[in-house]
Amino acid sequence: MTGAAGDGAGDGTGYDVVIVGAGISGALIAKRLTTAGLRVLVLEAGPATAWTFDGYSAHLGHFYAAAGKGPESAWPPAVGAPQPDTADVRTGHGYFVQRGPDKYGSSYTRLLGGSTLHWLGVCLRMLPEDFELRSRYGVGRDWPIGYHDLEPYYREAEWEIGVSADVADQAHLGIEFPDGYDYPMHALPASYSDQVLGKAVNGMRVTLGGQPFALRVRSYPAARNSTPRDGYQPAGAVDERVDGQALARDLGQRCQGNTSCTPVCPVQAKYNAQKSLAQADRRNLRVIPQAVASRVLVDPVSGLVTGVEYQHYDSPDSPRHVRRTARARGYVLAAHAVENAKLLLASGLCAGSRVGEGLMDHPALYAWGLSPEPAGAFRGPLSTAGIDDLRGGAFRASHAAFRFDIGNDGWRATTGAPDTSVAAAVSGRRMFGSGLRRHLEETLPRQVRFSVAVEQLASPGNRVTIDPRYVDPLGNPRPVISYRVDDYTLAGMAAATDVYQRVFRQAGIEDHTDPAEGAWFPSATYEGRAFRYHGMGHFAGTHVMGTSAADSVVDADQRSWAHRNLFVAGSGSFPTMGTSNPTLTMAALSLRTADQMIKELTR
Amino acid sequence: MEPLAPDGTAGFAGEAMAGERAERFLAMSAVLTGYGRVQLTGTGLTAAYLRAVDASLPGGVLDDLLGAFARPRARAGKRAAGDDRELGGVPAILDDPRLGPVARNVILLWYCGTWTALPDDWHAAYGASRADTTRVVSPQAYQGALQWAAAGAHPAGARPQGFGAWSAPPEPAPSAGAGA
Numbered sequence: 001m002t003g004a005a006g007d008g009a010g011d012g013t014g015y016d017v018v019i020v021g022a023g024i025s026g027a028l029i030a031k032r033l034t035t036a037g038l039r040v041l042v043l044e045a046g047p048a049t050a051w052t053f054d055g056y057s058a059h060l061g062h063f064y065a066a067a068g069k070g071p072e073s074a075w076p077p078a079v080g081a082p083q084p085d086t087a088d089v090r091t092g093h094g095y096f097v098q099r100g101p102d103k104y105g106s107s108y109t110r111l112l113g114g115s116t117l118h119w120l121g122v123c124l125r126m127l128p129e130d131f132e133l134r135s136r137y138g139v140g141r142d143w144p145i146g147y148h149d150l151e152p153y154y155r156e157a158e159w160e161i162g163v164s165a166d167v168a169d170q171a172h173l174g175i176e177f178p179d180g181y182d183y184p185m186h187a188l189p190a191s192y193s194d195q196v197l198g199k200a201v202n203g204m205r206v207t208l209g210g211q212p213f214a215l216r217v218r219s220y221p222a223a224r225n226s227t228p229r230d231g232y233q234p235a236g237a238v239d240e241r242v243d244g245q246a247l248a249r250d251l252g253q254r255c256q257g258n259t260s261c262t263p264v265c266p267v268q269a270k271y272n273a274q275k276s277l278a279q280a281d282r283r284n285l286r287v288i289p290q291a292v293a294s295r296v297l298v299d300p301v302s303g304l305v306t307g308v309e310y311q312h313y314d315s316p317d318s319p320r321h322v323r324r325t326a327r328a329r330g331y332v333l334a335a336h337a338v339e340n341a342k343l344l345l346a347s348g349l350c351a352g353s354r355v356g357e358g359l360m361d362h363p364a365l366y367a368w369g370l371s372p373e374p375a376g377a378f379r380g381p382l383s384t385a386g387i388d389d390l391r392g393g394a395f396r397a398s399h400a401a402f403r404f405d406i407g408n409d410g411w412r413a414t415t416g417a418p419d420t421s422v423a424a425a426v427s428g429r430r431m432f433g434s435g436l437r438r439h440l441e442e443t444l445p446r447q448v449r450f451s452v453a454v455e456q457l458a459s460p461g462n463r464v465t466i467d468p469r470y471v472d473p474l475g476n477p478r479p480v481i482s483y484r485v486d487d488y489t490l491a492g493m494a495a496a497t498d499v500y501q502r503v504f505r506q507a508g509i510e511d512h513t514d515p516a517e518g519a520w521f522p523s524a525t526y527e528g529r530a531f532r533y534h535g536m537g538h539f540a541g542t543h544v545m546g547t548s549a550a551d552s553v554v555d556a557d558q559r560s561w562a563h564r565n566l567f568v569a570g571s572g573s574f575p576t577m578g579t580s581n582p583t584l585t586m587a588a589l590s591l592r593t594a595d596q597m598i599k600e601l602t603r
Numbered sequence: 604m605e606p607l608a609p610d611g612t613a614g615f616a617g618e619a620m621a622g623e624r625a626e627r628f629l630a631m632s633a634v635l636t637g638y639g640r641v642q643l644t645g646t647g648l649t650a651a652y653l654r655a656v657d658a659s660l661p662g663g664v665l666d667d668l669l670g671a672f673a674r675p676r677a678r679a680g681k682r683a684a685g686d687d688r689e690l691g692g693v694p695a696i697l698d699d700p701r702l703g704p705v706a707r708n709v710i711l712l713w714y715c716g717t718w719t720a721l722p723d724d725w726h727a728a729y730g731a732s733r734a735d736t737t738r739v740v741s742p743q744a745y746q747g748a749l750q751w752a753a754a755g756a757h758p759a760g761a762r763p764q765g766f767g768a769w770s771a772p773p774e775p776a777p778s779a780g781a782g783a
Contacts, residue, residue, distance in 0.1 A: 060760065061742055063760055064739070064742035064745045064746065064760065064761070065739050065741070065742050065745070066739065067717070067737055067738055067739055069759070188767075189766075189767040189769065189770040190770060191769045191770065192769065192770060192771060192772050192773065195770070226766075254766045255766055256763035256764075256765060256766060257757075257763045257764050257765060257766065257767070257768050257769050258759070258760055258761070258763040259756070259757065259759045259760070259763070259769075260759040260760035264760060266760055266761065266763075374755070374772070374773050375773075376755070376769065376771075376772060376773040377754065377756070377773075378751070378754045378755075378756035378757075378759070379755075379756050379757070379764060379768065379769040379773070380768075380769025380770075381769070384769070408769060409759065410754070412759070418714075418715075418750040418751070418753070418754055419715045419717065419750065421750075422710075422711060422714040422715055422750050423711060423715075423719075426707050426710050426711060426714075427707055430694075430697060432634075432635050432636075432637075432693060432697060432706075432707075432710055433634055433635060433636065433637045433693070434637035435637070436636070436637055436710070437636065437637030437638065437749075437753060438637070440714075440750065440753040440754070441753050441754075441755070444750070444753055444754035444755075444756075445754055445755050445756075445773045
């Protein structure tokens, strides 16, 4: 499928920029550069199987038929571009080589569109204090830029992605918006369970680190199409067919409530990076899928990057490939926090810097229970609100911040409900017939679930490395992951557990949180308490940005200190992640990087 | 042209022609699930489920199970299927080491659209079969699973309720009060 996204830029050399990776960072940069008239080649390691709507729908069919409905269930990997799978966390097999001592629980997808194909779509900004953690609380690191530097790009990212939210809900914890600004679409309607919970919880007081907080169920900004503001046109499904007819484009201009943002929105009402790629100036864009960047070439004297070697494989089912080299004036690695680090290490780039060090995630706990009244579980976008008042505060000097996602899908994520609820009633409680039916009708709509996302700081020991003993079918290194959940995060988990238990009691929710009844997740122990945590897919911190080459891999523009025509983009650049899903911040950084590149390359 | 049911059969009429064995399977399924024959038939999945069960079991087991259900039904006279209060024999069937696990699997099949592999000790005692693996019977079975109706919801990823429907309270369960 060479040239899946158009051949406008020809196929010789003469590109201005080569971008490695067609996920959200690569797609946003490609859109902005091509629109400014720069000629761009995008190399995507995965196939472009979701680029037509028929192809995308085949992925949906894959999800329907899958026995397990995890985040990867709709997106099987290609032989030449393997990817981690959360099912492998337990077995220890799979793409990642896990060195421990703790297991890294997250996964990502190598396909045109990247992991936005299965993300939840929550678009929280980072807090101003998240950028200044060292100065304010003496932990973590400071960013080389602050919230106010990034704020204009947050706005641009919210409009590029298409985020539904109301400024009136989101201006808290120090987050500020300029007068007159609002999100491109109104907030999605609150789920019934958000409303039930809000009635019980809003205004509830808790004390953390001696500081009082009032809790509130607050709507989440989401990259899901809602009612537009002022002439904004929601972007529907991508349907890039050979005949040029985008027949499915009218689909997905509103969320339909399919209750499956993860692993696959059936109508693409949720943003995925293919949308930005499709909106690029196609005359200036060429995308080559099934092209795995294997080595970045550097001039030994100047340190400038001179090309990217890639392996172009014939078929997702086969490792057969040819080797090629792409050349341009500027280069962007936007392949994913782990893949970027892997490629830099495999190429011997940024030698002596901290490539691979500082890997983060949001190790998250599940809490689940039965509400006293039907809460309408299993209906609506998977999470439309959360309790996020404890994302910031002076307690961060001693332990991690956290927030509660309120799920709209019952206990699905944590126990595998409703299937496991049926099985427990039938096999465990020997129920059948109308008694079984009444039991399920009475309990399933009352299922409530929180995901407790806990902050993690960058620690040098948490890292991605490579080892020649571990390679994939194309001979490229597999990521070797060392990872530990430290006491700062574990103490945050302990505090979060106490708070969720109080919230449950306040709302009359019968706590059913029992790791023995839930799906398997890795555990870590703190002061005699075991916490079962799962990854949230929030990889960050593998090519950290900073103020000098001595303490970082890239500068505030995501430009490599060692190789000045190379930009390394994505959440790998984050010095801290706070408690926000990284995607919106990653998008804002990408747009900022693109502007910097345009300034230089169109000079 | 008559619309096709999701499994490609000609819907209700096609199911009705599936024969006496399918009728007995439906009658048993109504007792086991608590859903009436019409609701079960309306999923369009009867034939696919019957095929899945047959493919997963050694010969004769399903017919023995159907036979066991026919006996208490016969004793119960002409009372409606689905009213398990009449069927004192069902718990005994569910306790039967050979037929009980199969009957429970039929319940899971209707509620979840998934066939669940029988345990190894069952295979050792009563025989293995070609295709006794845990599997979603088909994409249609995933979508037609009764658990979604029981939850007052819709299958995740299909048959959405529409923009903003998730804001409204769930509708009362169809069988609420029915047994009172």
